[in-house]
Amino acid sequence: MADQATNEKPTNVEETKNTEEPEKAEEPKKLSKNELKRRLKAEKAAKKKAEKARLKAEKAAAAGPKKPGFAKTENEDEMDPSKYFENRQKHVARLVSAGVNPYPHKFQVTVSIPDYIEKFSGMESGQHDEETSVSVAGRILAQRRQGSKMVFADLHADGAKIQIMSQLQHYTGDEETKDKGKEASEAAFYEIHNALRRGDIVGVVGFPGKAKSGELSIFPTEIRLLSPCMHMLPKAHSSLGQDVRYRKRHVDLLLTPKTREIFCTRAKVINYIRRFLDMRGFLEVETPMMNMIAGGATAKPFITYHNSLSMELYMRVAPELYLKKLIVGGFDRVYEIGRQFRNEGIDMTHNPEFTTCEYYMAYADYNDLMEMTEQMLSGMVYELTGGYKITYGKGEDKKEIDFTPPFKRVSMVKGLEEVLDIKIPNLDSPEANPFLSETCDKLGLECPEPRTTARLLDKLVGEYLEDTYVNPTFLMDHPVIMSPLAKWHRDLPGMTERFELFVAGKELCNAYTELNDPVTQRERFMQQMNDKAAGDDEAQPHDESFCEALEYGLAPTGGWGLGIDRLTMFLTDSQNIKEVLLFPAMKPQNNQPVQEAQASTEESESK
Numbered sequence: 042m043a044d045q046a047t048n049e050k051p052t053n054v055e056e057t058k059n060t061e062e063p064e065k066a067e068e069p070k071k072l073s074k075n076e077l078k079r080r081l082k083a084e085k086a087a088k089k090k091a092e093k094a095r096l097k098a099e100k101a102a103a104a105g106p107k108k109p110g111f112a113k114t115e116n117e118d119e120m121d122p123s124k125y126f127e128n129r130q131k132h133v134a135r136l137v138s139a140g141v142n143p144y145p146h147k148f149q150v151t152v153s154i155p156d157y158i159e160k161f162s163g164m165e166s167g168q169h170d171e172e173t174s175v176s177v178a179g180r181i182l183a184q185r186r187q188g189s190k191m192v193f194a195d196l197h198a199d200g201a202k203i204q205i206m207s208q209l210q211h212y213t214g215d216e217e218t219k220d221k222g223k224e225a226s227e228a229a230f231y232e233i234h235n236a237l238r239r240g241d242i243v244g245v246v247g248f249p250g251k252a253k254s255g256e257l258s259i260f261p262t263e264i265r266l267l268s269p270c271m272h273m274l275p276k277a278h279s280s281l282g283q284d285v286r287y288r289k290r291h292v293d294l295l296l297t298p299k300t301r302e303i304f305c306t307r308a309k310v311i312n313y314i315r316r317f318l319d320m321r322g323f324l325e326v327e328t329p330m331m332n333m334i335a336g337g338a339t340a341k342p343f344i345t346y347h348n349s350l351s352m353e354l355y356m357r358v359a360p361e362l363y364l365k366k367l368i369v370g371g372f373d374r375v376y377e378i379g380r381q382f383r384n385e386g387i388d389m390t391h392n393p394e395f396t397t398c399e400y401y402m403a404y405a406d407y408n409d410l411m412e413m414t415e416q417m418l419s420g421m422v423y424e425l426t427g428g429y430k431i432t433y434g435k436g437e438d439k440k441e442i443d444f445t446p447p448f449k450r451v452s453m454v455k456g457l458e459e460v461l462d463i464k465i466p467n468l469d470s471p472e473a474n475p476f477l478s479e480t481c482d483k484l485g486l487e488c489p490e491p492r493t494t495a496r497l498l499d500k501l502v503g504e505y506l507e508d509t510y511v512n513p514t515f516l517m518d519h520p521v522i523m524s525p526l527a528k529w530h531r532d533l534p535g536m537t538e539r540f541e542l543f544v545a546g547k548e549l550c551n552a553y554t555e556l557n558d559p560v561t562q563r564e565r566f567m568q569q570m571n572d573k574a575a576g577d578d579e580a581q582p583h584d585e586s587f588c589e590a591l592e593y594g595l596a597p598t599g600g601w602g603l604g605i606d607r608l609t610m611f612l613t614d615s616q617n618i619k620e621v622l623l624f625p626a627m628k629p630q631n632n633q634p635v636q637e638a639q640a641s642t643e644e645s646e647s648k
Contacts, residue, residue: 098183109231111186117238118276125273132236133269148244149265151176154198160251169250169260177203177259177268178244180295181237182274192234196245196259200301205245206258207234213262233264240270240295240482287619300620306425307609307621311378313421314398314603323374323400328363330356330380336584337361339525342381343393356382362524362587364401365555368598376400389617390547393626396605405599406554407538411515414550414601415446415493418513418608425612430547433545433614440511442545442611448513453502454520454536460505468494468520477501491576495522502570510543519553525565525581526600527553527575544611551602553646557595559588 072080086575117125136143152160152175166171179198186192190209195202207230212592213219214229247261257531268613273279275296286293293300315325333352347354360377367375378398385391402409422444423429429445454465463480466472477497481488488500498520506516518533519538527537539553544545556562573580609621619625 042142056529081467109228110189111231112235114235116272120217120273122273126271129269129271130236132376133271136236136266143266143269145265145267147271148178148265150178150244153177153276154179154196154201155205157203157249157259158201158257162253162457164249165256166251166255167253169248171248171260172294174246174262175249175259176244176246178242179576180242180270181205181239182295184237184239194237195241197295197571200298200305204252204256204258205261205264206250207261207264211247211260215263215265233266236266237264238270240272240274241266241462242268242270247612281430284627287625288630290623303609303613303615303621304623307605308612308613309425310421310605310609311396312416313400313424314378314605317417317420318374318376318400320481321374323376323402324372326364326367326372326375326377327379328357328360328377330382332357332580334584334586336581336587337363338383339581343382343384343579351452358383359397359602360399361602362584363397365595365598365600366587366590368401368403369595373403373596374400387626390607390610392618392622393607395618395622397602398605399600399602401555401598401600403598406597407517407540407552407599410552410599410601411448411450411540413473414515414552415448418542418549419444419446422612433611435616440545443512448515448542449510450515451506452515452518453516454518455507456506456516457498457502459502468498468522491572493522493572493575495520495572495576496621505546507541507543508546511545513542513544513549515540515542521565522568524553525561525569528556529561548606549604549607549611555595555598555600557591557598559591562591563588584633 047514078599079620085104110284111277120128132493133143147288154177157177161170179196181194182202184192184194184205192205192207194205194207209227212230213226218225218229244265245259245261246263246265247259249558250258250260252258269321271472274292277496280295281293286297290300294304308389319325331345331347331354333354334357335355337357337456338361340358342358343356345354345356346352360379360381364375364377376398377400379396381397382394387393403558417431430441430443433442434440454468457463461480461484466476474492474494474497477494478488478492481497481500484501485502486500486504488497510516518530518536519527519539519541520536521527521529521537524537524539527539530536530538537553539551541548541552542550556565563583566581567586569580569581573582604616606621610618613621615621
């Protein structure tokens with residue numbers, strides 16, 4: 042084997058290479074004159090750019106670090122809102138990446154802006170109190186720069202405003218920045234003012250003083266962003282359309298001082314009513330908002346569904362029957378302020394959900410309630426406005442309303458007969474309905490079906506009595522057929538001891554001596570059921586549990602109800618009920634809320 046291996050002829054690598062044909066070298070591609078010129082030009086431009094960058098770097102190095110200052114910003118007032126929102130998103134993202142929390146958990150406020158104004162408004166123009174440190178918070182609704190070292194801003198909170206007069210010479214930043222020295226404080230000054238935008242919520246630490254112009258200001262040593270406003274705010278409230286104001290009440294409240302005043306007045310109205318009743322020994326209570334029977338008022342209810350009970354329930358149209366049960370139970374004076382829900386039309390004076398006050402007073406009748414109504418409303422108007430007269434309406438419809446007591450009193454049927462110069466038959470007689478129907482037709486009044494006697498009479502009264510009352514007027518002594526829960530009149534057969542108070546043509550109060558006879562109450566309910574069968578959706582249902590409660594004994598009682606929304610309308614000169622409701626009912630925009638609700642329902646059902 043060894044000999045055989047030595048006899049083998051070794052392979053000659055060089056020979057193998059020589060037997061292969063040599064590869065031809067690739068000849069360089071010849072450039073055209075134009076391409077050669079282009080490349081030379083690009084090379085020259087690159088050298089020039091590099092040289093420019095080198096000179097710029099040398100100049101910057103010789104000048105030292107760039108001094109902080111105000112950044113140049115785009116004209117954001119003219120910017121597209123979506124672009125503005127995108128810029129704010131990027132800014133917040135930069136803050137987060139830099140370790141800054143744009144939504145801190147807490148900022149210690151030592152004084153509110155209204156208290157700040159009260160405490161320091163007596164300072165002299167140009168006076169500063171650098172020894173006093175305060176911290177306030179609010180929303181910036183305007184800001185402007187003056188020179189390179191000063192920024193003015195308007196800080197709003199609690200319906201009040203002060204000026205932020207931020208000067209570089211006073212600004213130190215937080216304690217950590219302050220310890221780093223003057224340069225760090227200067228950088229912090231420009232950093233916060235470059236970041237802030239109109240609408241941002243900020244906390245300000247500084248000292249009080251007044252500008253030379255006399256405007257009360259705070260001179261900041263530190264400003265902290267508490268919550269950025271991501272959306273562009275309109276320039277002024279006049280640019281907000283009515284629809285936007287109602288749908289985005291938060292924006293309306295930010296930009297429209299009058300809107301805030303309206304809801305402050307509304308709160309004062311409710312507070313006055315509470316004080317008035319509390320001082321007279323009434324107890325405030327709460328009753329159910331979902332009921333198996335929609336009783337207590339002549340109205341069409343909303344229907345909801347209770348899953349656990351597997352039954353439909355009605356949103357309450359009035360708390361009346363529950364409150365009277367409490368009188369039966371021994372609470373002689375009770376009241377409730379709360380929401381009612383009626384599935385009716387939406388117009389200038391009606392909203393599907395609204396706020397009322399109802400009170401019930403044992404051993405009182407409708408005469409006592411009229412006196413209390415005069416005392417409450419005249420006293421409220423005087424306390425809130427400083428007098429008994431208010432103006433209501435715009436342009437030609439503007440009118441003066443006088444709440445000076447006593448108020449005018451008109452008996453319903455007698456008053457209608459005097460105005461129309463007619464004699465109305467006994468309302469229980471067969472002649473009453475044809476007579477009222479013919480009278481409506483003669484006068485051109487439309488009364489849709491069912492044309493019951495009560496609906497025909499209500500149509501005539503609404504047109505020829507209610508609409509004519511400007512000053513507060515008690516419309517009294519309603520027929521029994523219109524008042525299923527009121528007690529019969531002691532002196533007028535077929536009538537009840539009931540009154541409604543009308544102001545500027547609008548119903549404000551409804552009250553009566555309560556019916557406490559269970560037998561008569563059942564009869565009234567049965568009549569209402571007949572009206573419902575005839576097509577009257579607003580007729581009251583039979584509530585047997587209430588009739589049973591009456592059988593335990595209801596003391597002679599007066600019951601009273603007031604529409605708080607309408608009263609607020611009068612006291613704030615608001616012609617639309619939506620102006621006095623923080624979040625009024627609105628039609629959906631492009632069915633979006635409806636689609637979202639349906640999608641949510643389908644998703645929950647699939648689970």
